[in-house]
Amino acid sequence: MKKYVLATIVAVSMIFTACNSTGSKKGSDTSSTTEGTEMTVANEQHALMKVGGSCEMCTGRIEKTAKDVPGVTLASYDLASEELHFHFDGTKTNVEAVSKALAAAGHDTDKDKAPDDVYNALPGCCKYRDL
Template identity: 35%
Template sequence: MKRVILSVAIIATIGLVSCKNEAKKETTKTEQTTSNQVASIETTFGVRGNCGMCKNTIEKAANGVEGVSMAEWDKLRKQINVSYDESKTNVDAIHNAIAASGYDTDKVMGSESAYENLPGCCQYDHGMEMSLKGDVKEDENSNH
């Protein structure tokens, strides 16, 4: 009889522990945070230049403007694609930064003193076309 009572007590205890554990299940909390993402403006405009060194200088000048997140100059088309935060800068500031580095844009003439300090391969023809459309062939003489 003691065995039966002991067995019943053990089973009852296990049952209570099981019930307690089920009641203590922790609930997971998911927090959703919204970030203040600022919409980026994308623009494309013409920039004169000749070679890979020009590409580096032009992109560095554009990327140096606070708020610019991406700048990529296309040597063949003579144009730059820029993404920027309009709450921090504007397209005119980007044109001015590129012009200050010595390169003409389709809005602002490059700084003459900066142009004169460019390497010889980077001293472009001030009359060259910009923002070329359609198929563009690479000039054999501009592989710098």
């Protein structure tokens, strides 16, 4: 259990360190940005994506969906800003694949909209679209 907690803390620290060390977010109000970073994995890249969500259940679903995409090594969703930070191996996947997976799970991204039937099947607390 201690190893899991320590690994989680290290992983979250890496996300925030990588995100903060890439500089300012000029012109990235709602657009997705992909920034390559030099990390331990040669082809690992970092991306930031807007993803609709409204509760902790959404947070869990968004992070799990992103992590389930082959090649994604780390995913962390910030509910307050509705932003997903994730790391991925660029030889195995890309931002578009993650976006499509999230939309298929019921969450709109800045690239793809979730199908209405999938969105409508989400629990009531997960409804994030303005009516």
